[in-house]
Amino acid sequence: MNFRFLSLALALAVSACAHTPPDDPSDPLEPFNRAMFSFNRGADRYVLRPVARSYGEVVPDLAQRGVSNFFNNLKEPRNIVNGLLQGKPLQAASDTGRFLLNSTAGFAGLMDVATDAGMPRHDEDFGQTLGRYGIGPGWYLMLPLLGPTTNRDLMGRGGDYYTGTGPYVEDSVDLPMTALDLVDTRSRYLSADSLIDNAIDPYIFVRTAYLQQRLGKVYDGNPPRELMYGDEGD
Protein backbone atom coordinates (compact mmCIF):
# COMPACT_ATOMS: atom_id res chain seq x y z
CA MET A 1 0.00 0.00 0.00
CA ASN A 2 2.77 2.34 1.02
CA PHE A 3 4.74 1.39 -2.04
CA ARG A 4 1.78 2.00 -4.29
CA PHE A 5 1.29 5.45 -2.79
CA LEU A 6 4.97 6.23 -3.22
CA SER A 7 5.08 5.24 -6.87
CA LEU A 8 1.93 7.22 -7.54
CA ALA A 9 3.43 10.30 -5.91
CA LEU A 10 6.64 9.78 -7.89
CA ALA A 11 4.75 9.39 -11.17
CA LEU A 12 2.79 12.57 -10.47
CA ALA A 13 5.94 14.46 -9.60
CA VAL A 14 7.75 13.28 -12.72
CA SER A 15 4.83 14.02 -15.00
CA ALA A 16 4.85 17.55 -13.60
CA CYS A 17 8.48 17.88 -14.69
CA ALA A 18 8.03 19.55 -18.06
CA HIS A 19 10.87 21.14 -20.00
CA THR A 20 10.61 24.91 -19.69
CA PRO A 21 13.19 27.58 -20.52
CA PRO A 22 14.81 29.30 -17.50
CA ASP A 23 13.30 32.70 -18.34
CA ASP A 24 9.74 31.36 -18.48
CA PRO A 25 9.54 28.50 -16.00
CA SER A 26 6.62 26.75 -14.40
CA ASP A 27 6.18 28.57 -11.10
CA PRO A 28 2.61 27.94 -9.89
CA LEU A 29 3.60 28.49 -6.25
CA GLU A 30 5.06 31.92 -6.97
CA PRO A 31 3.22 33.76 -4.13
CA PHE A 32 4.43 31.16 -1.60
CA ASN A 33 7.90 31.15 -3.17
CA ARG A 34 8.15 34.92 -2.97
CA ALA A 35 7.22 34.85 0.71
CA MET A 36 9.88 32.21 1.36
CA PHE A 37 12.38 34.21 -0.68
CA SER A 38 11.95 37.32 1.45
CA PHE A 39 12.14 35.18 4.60
CA ASN A 40 15.38 33.63 3.34
CA ARG A 41 16.84 37.00 2.45
CA GLY A 42 16.06 38.21 5.96
CA ALA A 43 17.71 35.14 7.50
CA ASP A 44 20.67 35.64 5.19
CA ARG A 45 21.02 39.33 5.98
CA TYR A 46 20.96 38.86 9.76
CA VAL A 47 22.61 35.46 10.21
CA LEU A 48 24.36 33.78 7.30
CA ARG A 49 25.87 36.78 5.51
CA PRO A 50 27.48 38.34 8.63
CA VAL A 51 28.87 34.94 9.65
CA ALA A 52 30.21 34.27 6.16
CA ARG A 53 31.71 37.76 6.03
CA SER A 54 33.60 37.34 9.32
CA TYR A 55 34.66 33.87 8.21
CA GLY A 56 36.07 35.42 5.04
CA GLU A 57 37.92 38.08 7.03
CA VAL A 58 39.17 36.07 9.99
CA VAL A 59 40.09 32.71 8.49
CA PRO A 60 43.30 32.84 6.40
CA ASP A 61 42.94 32.19 2.67
CA LEU A 62 44.98 29.02 2.86
CA ALA A 63 42.74 27.56 5.56
CA GLN A 64 39.64 28.55 3.58
CA ARG A 65 40.97 26.73 0.58
CA GLY A 66 41.62 23.71 2.80
CA VAL A 67 38.02 23.76 4.01
CA SER A 68 36.66 24.04 0.46
CA ASN A 69 38.91 21.22 -0.72
CA PHE A 70 37.90 19.03 2.22
CA PHE A 71 34.19 19.33 1.45
CA ASN A 72 34.75 18.99 -2.28
CA ASN A 73 36.59 15.75 -1.62
CA LEU A 74 33.65 14.37 0.38
CA LYS A 75 31.46 15.02 -2.66
CA GLU A 76 33.56 12.77 -4.90
CA PRO A 77 31.48 9.61 -4.19
CA ARG A 78 28.44 11.55 -5.42
CA ASN A 79 30.38 12.62 -8.53
CA ILE A 80 31.56 9.05 -9.19
CA VAL A 81 28.14 7.40 -8.79
CA ASN A 82 26.34 10.02 -10.89
CA GLY A 83 29.10 10.08 -13.50
CA LEU A 84 28.52 6.33 -13.92
CA LEU A 85 24.74 6.73 -13.98
CA GLN A 86 25.13 9.31 -16.77
CA GLY A 87 27.31 6.99 -18.84
CA LYS A 88 30.64 8.74 -18.27
CA PRO A 89 32.89 5.85 -17.16
CA LEU A 90 36.16 7.67 -17.95
CA GLN A 91 35.14 10.69 -15.91
CA ALA A 92 34.01 8.43 -13.05
CA ALA A 93 37.36 6.62 -13.17
CA SER A 94 39.22 9.93 -13.05
CA ASP A 95 37.06 11.07 -10.10
CA THR A 96 37.83 7.79 -8.32
CA GLY A 97 41.52 8.57 -8.83
CA ARG A 98 40.94 12.05 -7.44
CA PHE A 99 39.19 10.69 -4.36
CA LEU A 100 41.98 8.20 -3.64
CA LEU A 101 44.81 10.65 -4.29
CA ASN A 102 43.35 13.62 -2.43
CA SER A 103 42.25 11.48 0.54
CA THR A 104 45.81 10.18 1.00
CA ALA A 105 48.48 12.43 -0.52
CA GLY A 106 46.15 15.42 -0.13
CA PHE A 107 45.92 14.95 3.68
CA ALA A 108 42.30 13.75 3.96
CA GLY A 109 41.22 16.06 1.16
CA LEU A 110 42.59 19.32 2.56
CA MET A 111 44.75 19.71 -0.53
CA ASP A 112 43.60 19.19 -4.08
CA VAL A 113 46.72 17.56 -5.50
CA ALA A 114 44.73 15.65 -8.12
CA THR A 115 43.91 18.76 -10.17
CA ASP A 116 47.62 19.46 -10.57
CA ALA A 117 48.09 15.79 -11.49
CA GLY A 118 45.76 16.30 -14.46
CA MET A 119 42.47 15.12 -12.93
CA PRO A 120 40.14 18.15 -12.89
CA ARG A 121 37.14 18.30 -10.55
CA HIS A 122 33.67 17.52 -11.86
CA ASP A 123 30.33 18.33 -10.34
CA GLU A 124 27.58 15.74 -10.71
CA ASP A 125 24.52 15.05 -8.60
CA PHE A 126 21.36 12.99 -8.84
CA GLY A 127 19.25 15.94 -9.99
CA GLN A 128 21.57 16.28 -13.00
CA THR A 129 21.33 12.54 -13.62
CA LEU A 130 17.52 12.75 -13.68
CA GLY A 131 17.86 15.71 -16.07
CA ARG A 132 20.12 13.66 -18.33
CA TYR A 133 17.44 10.96 -18.36
CA GLY A 134 15.10 13.51 -19.91
CA ILE A 135 13.26 14.73 -16.82
CA GLY A 136 12.63 18.47 -16.93
CA PRO A 137 12.89 20.70 -13.88
CA GLY A 138 9.13 20.86 -13.26
CA TRP A 139 8.03 23.48 -10.75
CA TYR A 140 10.39 26.04 -9.35
CA LEU A 141 10.39 25.88 -5.56
CA MET A 142 11.83 28.19 -2.92
CA LEU A 143 12.37 26.28 0.30
CA PRO A 144 12.74 27.96 3.67
CA LEU A 145 16.47 28.14 4.56
CA LEU A 146 17.41 25.54 1.91
CA GLY A 147 16.95 27.97 -0.97
CA PRO A 148 15.94 27.46 -4.60
CA THR A 149 15.21 24.06 -6.11
CA THR A 150 12.77 22.32 -8.45
CA ASN A 151 10.62 19.19 -8.28
CA ARG A 152 13.38 17.28 -10.03
CA ASP A 153 16.26 18.66 -8.00
CA LEU A 154 14.35 18.01 -4.78
CA MET A 155 14.09 14.34 -5.78
CA GLY A 156 17.78 14.56 -6.65
CA ARG A 157 18.61 15.77 -3.16
CA GLY A 158 16.90 12.68 -1.79
CA GLY A 159 19.20 10.51 -3.90
CA ASP A 160 22.27 12.54 -2.98
CA TYR A 161 21.67 11.82 0.69
CA TYR A 162 22.93 8.27 0.14
CA THR A 163 26.15 9.33 -1.58
CA GLY A 164 26.84 11.98 1.07
CA THR A 165 28.13 11.69 4.60
CA GLY A 166 24.65 11.72 6.21
CA PRO A 167 23.95 7.98 6.49
CA TYR A 168 27.49 7.08 7.57
CA VAL A 169 28.43 9.78 10.06
CA GLU A 170 26.75 10.58 13.36
CA ASP A 171 24.58 13.69 13.43
CA SER A 172 26.74 15.24 16.15
CA VAL A 173 29.57 15.33 13.61
CA ASP A 174 27.56 15.72 10.41
CA LEU A 175 25.51 18.77 11.43
CA PRO A 176 28.44 21.03 12.40
CA MET A 177 30.19 19.90 9.20
CA THR A 178 27.16 20.81 7.13
CA ALA A 179 27.07 24.24 8.82
CA LEU A 180 30.76 24.86 8.09
CA ASP A 181 30.27 23.77 4.46
CA LEU A 182 27.36 26.23 4.21
CA VAL A 183 29.34 29.15 5.67
CA ASP A 184 32.35 28.35 3.47
CA THR A 185 30.17 28.16 0.36
CA ARG A 186 28.32 31.36 1.27
CA SER A 187 31.59 33.24 1.75
CA ARG A 188 32.53 32.45 -1.83
CA TYR A 189 29.31 34.02 -3.13
CA LEU A 190 29.50 37.30 -1.20
CA SER A 191 30.48 39.14 -4.35
CA ALA A 192 27.22 38.03 -6.02
CA ASP A 193 25.15 39.96 -3.44
CA SER A 194 25.25 43.25 -5.32
CA LEU A 195 24.04 41.47 -8.48
CA ILE A 196 20.93 40.28 -6.65
CA ASP A 197 20.37 43.56 -4.81
CA ASN A 198 20.66 45.57 -8.02
CA ALA A 199 18.31 43.42 -10.08
CA ILE A 200 14.99 44.89 -11.20
CA ASP A 201 13.26 41.99 -9.46
CA PRO A 202 15.62 40.01 -7.20
CA TYR A 203 13.21 37.05 -7.01
CA ILE A 204 13.14 36.65 -10.79
CA PHE A 205 16.89 37.21 -11.01
CA VAL A 206 17.62 34.37 -8.57
CA ARG A 207 15.03 32.11 -10.20
CA THR A 208 16.49 32.60 -13.68
CA ALA A 209 20.05 32.25 -12.41
CA TYR A 210 19.29 29.03 -10.53
CA LEU A 211 17.45 27.42 -13.45
CA GLN A 212 20.12 28.41 -15.97
CA GLN A 213 22.89 27.15 -13.77
CA ARG A 214 21.14 23.78 -13.37
CA LEU A 215 20.38 23.54 -17.09
CA GLY A 216 24.03 24.23 -17.84
CA LYS A 217 25.14 21.57 -15.38
CA VAL A 218 22.77 18.91 -16.73
CA TYR A 219 24.29 19.38 -20.19
CA ASP A 220 27.86 20.01 -18.95
CA GLY A 221 27.90 23.61 -20.15
CA ASN A 222 26.34 22.86 -23.53
CA PRO A 223 22.54 22.97 -23.21
CA PRO A 224 20.41 22.49 -26.35
CA ARG A 225 19.50 25.81 -27.89
CA GLU A 226 15.72 25.40 -27.64
CA LEU A 227 15.94 24.70 -23.90
CA MET A 228 18.24 27.64 -23.34
CA TYR A 229 16.54 30.41 -25.29
CA GLY A 230 12.95 29.19 -25.62
CA ASP A 231 10.97 31.60 -27.80
CA GLU A 232 13.55 33.43 -29.95
CA GLY A 233 11.06 35.91 -31.35
CA ASP A 234 11.44 34.98 -35.04
Place this chain on the structure above:
Amino acid sequence: MKRFLLPLLLILSLGSAQAAPLAPDATVKQATEEIRDLIRANHQAYSADKAKFYAVVDQQLVPHFDVRYIAQLVLGKNWRTANEDQRTRFANAFKNSLIRSYADALLENYDSVEAEFQPLRLAADANDATVRAKLIRKNAPPVNLAFAMRPGSDGEWKIYDVIIENLSLVTNFRSQFNAEIKKSGLDGLIQRVESGGDYLKESAKGA
Protein backbone atom coordinates in the same frame (compact mmCIF):
# COMPACT_ATOMS: atom_id res chain seq x y z
CA MET B 1 46.15 20.00 -68.03
CA LYS B 2 45.14 18.11 -64.93
CA ARG B 3 48.60 18.68 -63.52
CA PHE B 4 48.01 22.42 -63.40
CA LEU B 5 44.49 22.23 -62.18
CA LEU B 6 45.33 21.21 -58.62
CA PRO B 7 47.88 23.98 -57.93
CA LEU B 8 45.52 26.44 -59.53
CA LEU B 9 42.68 25.34 -57.28
CA LEU B 10 44.97 25.54 -54.27
CA ILE B 11 46.00 29.08 -55.11
CA LEU B 12 42.42 30.07 -55.68
CA SER B 13 41.29 28.61 -52.39
CA LEU B 14 44.20 30.28 -50.58
CA GLY B 15 43.21 33.56 -52.07
CA SER B 16 39.64 33.22 -50.94
CA ALA B 17 40.77 32.06 -47.50
CA GLN B 18 42.70 35.27 -47.05
CA ALA B 19 39.72 37.39 -47.96
CA ALA B 20 37.43 35.36 -45.69
CA PRO B 21 36.42 36.89 -42.35
CA LEU B 22 38.33 36.08 -39.19
CA ALA B 23 37.41 32.90 -37.34
CA PRO B 24 35.05 33.44 -34.36
CA ASP B 25 37.72 32.93 -31.69
CA ALA B 26 40.21 35.12 -33.54
CA THR B 27 37.56 37.85 -33.72
CA VAL B 28 37.05 37.83 -29.95
CA LYS B 29 40.80 37.67 -29.26
CA GLN B 30 41.53 40.55 -31.59
CA ALA B 31 38.73 42.71 -30.19
CA THR B 32 39.95 42.06 -26.63
CA GLU B 33 43.53 42.94 -27.52
CA GLU B 34 42.53 46.11 -29.33
CA ILE B 35 40.45 47.55 -26.51
CA ARG B 36 43.09 46.61 -23.91
CA ASP B 37 45.83 48.34 -25.87
CA LEU B 38 43.66 51.43 -26.17
CA ILE B 39 42.88 51.51 -22.44
CA ARG B 40 46.52 50.92 -21.58
CA ALA B 41 47.58 53.88 -23.70
CA ASN B 42 44.78 56.25 -22.66
CA HIS B 43 43.76 55.13 -19.19
CA GLN B 44 43.99 58.59 -17.63
CA ALA B 45 42.14 60.35 -20.41
CA TYR B 46 39.34 57.76 -20.39
CA SER B 47 38.94 57.89 -16.60
CA ALA B 48 38.70 61.67 -16.72
CA ASP B 49 36.22 61.70 -19.60
CA LYS B 50 33.77 58.80 -19.36
CA ALA B 51 31.70 59.98 -22.31
CA LYS B 52 34.78 59.75 -24.50
CA PHE B 53 35.46 56.20 -23.29
CA TYR B 54 31.85 55.16 -23.95
CA ALA B 55 32.25 56.47 -27.50
CA VAL B 56 35.45 54.45 -27.94
CA VAL B 57 33.69 51.30 -26.69
CA ASP B 58 30.82 52.01 -29.09
CA GLN B 59 33.24 52.32 -32.01
CA GLN B 60 35.67 49.52 -31.15
CA LEU B 61 33.71 46.83 -29.32
CA VAL B 62 30.08 47.21 -30.31
CA PRO B 63 30.69 46.37 -34.02
CA HIS B 64 31.65 42.87 -32.85
CA PHE B 65 28.18 42.41 -31.37
CA ASP B 66 24.99 41.71 -33.31
CA VAL B 67 23.00 44.37 -31.46
CA ARG B 68 19.75 43.86 -33.32
CA TYR B 69 19.76 40.09 -32.87
CA ILE B 70 20.58 40.48 -29.16
CA ALA B 71 17.60 42.82 -28.86
CA GLN B 72 15.41 40.24 -30.61
CA LEU B 73 16.53 37.40 -28.32
CA VAL B 74 16.12 39.56 -25.21
CA LEU B 75 12.56 40.54 -26.13
CA GLY B 76 11.74 36.96 -27.19
CA LYS B 77 8.02 36.59 -27.90
CA ASN B 78 7.54 40.34 -27.46
CA TRP B 79 9.78 40.97 -30.51
CA ARG B 80 7.13 39.54 -32.84
CA THR B 81 4.45 41.98 -31.76
CA ALA B 82 6.78 45.00 -31.58
CA ASN B 83 6.73 47.44 -34.51
CA GLU B 84 9.85 48.58 -36.33
CA ASP B 85 10.15 51.81 -34.38
CA GLN B 86 9.94 49.99 -31.03
CA ARG B 87 12.51 47.44 -32.17
CA THR B 88 15.04 50.07 -33.21
CA ARG B 89 14.49 52.20 -30.14
CA PHE B 90 14.79 49.23 -27.81
CA ALA B 91 17.94 47.88 -29.52
CA ASN B 92 19.62 51.27 -29.32
CA ALA B 93 18.62 51.99 -25.73
CA PHE B 94 19.63 48.52 -24.58
CA LYS B 95 23.01 48.85 -26.28
CA ASN B 96 23.66 52.20 -24.59
CA SER B 97 22.61 50.93 -21.18
CA LEU B 98 24.94 47.94 -21.52
CA ILE B 99 27.84 50.21 -22.45
CA ARG B 100 27.16 52.41 -19.44
CA SER B 101 26.84 49.43 -17.10
CA TYR B 102 29.90 47.50 -18.24
CA ALA B 103 32.37 50.08 -19.54
CA ASP B 104 33.29 51.24 -16.04
CA ALA B 105 34.06 47.69 -14.95
CA LEU B 106 36.14 47.26 -18.09
CA LEU B 107 38.11 50.40 -17.35
CA GLU B 108 38.76 49.21 -13.81
CA ASN B 109 39.64 45.57 -14.42
CA TYR B 110 41.19 45.54 -17.87
CA ASP B 111 44.60 44.46 -16.58
CA SER B 112 43.78 42.28 -13.56
CA VAL B 113 42.39 39.29 -15.44
CA GLU B 114 43.82 37.11 -18.19
CA ALA B 115 41.66 35.23 -20.68
CA GLU B 116 42.69 31.74 -21.70
CA PHE B 117 40.92 30.73 -24.91
CA GLN B 118 40.00 27.14 -25.62
CA PRO B 119 40.64 25.80 -29.10
CA LEU B 120 37.60 26.02 -31.35
CA ARG B 121 36.68 23.33 -33.83
CA LEU B 122 34.29 24.56 -36.45
CA ALA B 123 32.86 23.13 -39.65
CA ALA B 124 33.50 25.33 -42.70
CA ASP B 125 29.80 25.99 -43.24
CA ALA B 126 28.93 26.51 -39.57
CA ASN B 127 26.52 29.37 -38.88
CA ASP B 128 26.75 29.24 -35.11
CA ALA B 129 29.80 29.03 -32.87
CA THR B 130 30.56 29.12 -29.16
CA VAL B 131 33.95 30.55 -28.23
CA ARG B 132 34.96 29.39 -24.76
CA ALA B 133 37.48 31.01 -22.47
CA LYS B 134 38.62 30.86 -18.89
CA LEU B 135 39.17 34.09 -16.99
CA ILE B 136 42.20 33.57 -14.77
CA ARG B 137 42.08 35.66 -11.60
CA LYS B 138 44.62 36.06 -8.83
CA ASN B 139 43.82 34.05 -5.68
CA ALA B 140 40.41 33.07 -6.98
CA PRO B 141 39.04 30.17 -8.98
CA PRO B 142 38.85 30.75 -12.75
CA VAL B 143 35.59 31.90 -14.31
CA ASN B 144 34.17 30.08 -17.31
CA LEU B 145 33.13 32.37 -20.08
CA ALA B 146 31.50 31.68 -23.44
CA PHE B 147 30.64 33.88 -26.41
CA ALA B 148 27.79 32.70 -28.64
CA MET B 149 28.44 33.94 -32.17
CA ARG B 150 26.95 33.89 -35.65
CA PRO B 151 27.80 35.59 -38.93
CA GLY B 152 26.40 39.10 -39.20
CA SER B 153 25.03 40.80 -42.30
CA ASP B 154 28.56 41.91 -43.30
CA GLY B 155 29.83 38.31 -43.10
CA GLU B 156 31.95 38.91 -39.99
CA TRP B 157 31.31 36.78 -36.91
CA LYS B 158 29.32 38.67 -34.28
CA ILE B 159 28.67 37.99 -30.60
CA TYR B 160 24.99 37.57 -29.69
CA ASP B 161 25.27 36.27 -26.13
CA VAL B 162 27.82 36.18 -23.34
CA ILE B 163 27.51 33.23 -20.97
CA ILE B 164 29.29 33.46 -17.62
CA GLU B 165 29.33 30.23 -15.58
CA ASN B 166 26.20 28.96 -17.37
CA LEU B 167 24.39 32.29 -16.89
CA SER B 168 23.38 33.88 -20.17
CA LEU B 169 23.21 37.64 -20.45
CA VAL B 170 20.29 37.34 -22.89
CA THR B 171 18.24 35.04 -20.64
CA ASN B 172 18.87 37.16 -17.54
CA PHE B 173 17.68 40.34 -19.19
CA ARG B 174 14.78 38.60 -20.89
CA SER B 175 13.28 37.34 -17.66
CA GLN B 176 13.75 40.73 -15.97
CA PHE B 177 12.33 42.66 -18.93
CA ASN B 178 9.43 40.27 -19.36
CA ALA B 179 8.26 41.11 -15.85
CA GLU B 180 8.60 44.82 -16.64
CA ILE B 181 6.64 44.46 -19.91
CA LYS B 182 3.84 42.66 -18.09
CA LYS B 183 3.68 45.54 -15.62
CA SER B 184 4.05 48.61 -17.82
CA GLY B 185 4.03 47.43 -21.44
CA LEU B 186 6.79 47.45 -24.06
CA ASP B 187 6.82 51.24 -24.35
CA GLY B 188 7.13 51.49 -20.58
CA LEU B 189 10.15 49.19 -20.66
CA ILE B 190 11.78 51.10 -23.53
CA GLN B 191 11.33 54.37 -21.67
CA ARG B 192 12.87 52.89 -18.58
CA VAL B 193 15.88 51.54 -20.49
CA GLU B 194 16.23 54.83 -22.38
CA SER B 195 16.22 56.79 -19.13
CA GLY B 196 19.69 55.49 -18.32
CA GLY B 197 21.88 52.56 -17.32
CA ASP B 198 21.03 53.26 -13.70
CA TYR B 199 17.67 51.56 -14.10
CA LEU B 200 19.44 48.43 -12.93
CA LYS B 201 20.28 50.05 -9.61
CA GLU B 202 17.29 52.29 -8.97
CA SER B 203 14.97 49.34 -8.84
CA ALA B 204 16.98 47.72 -6.08
CA LYS B 205 15.83 50.25 -3.52
CA GLY B 206 12.24 49.12 -3.79
CA ALA B 207 13.07 45.45 -3.24
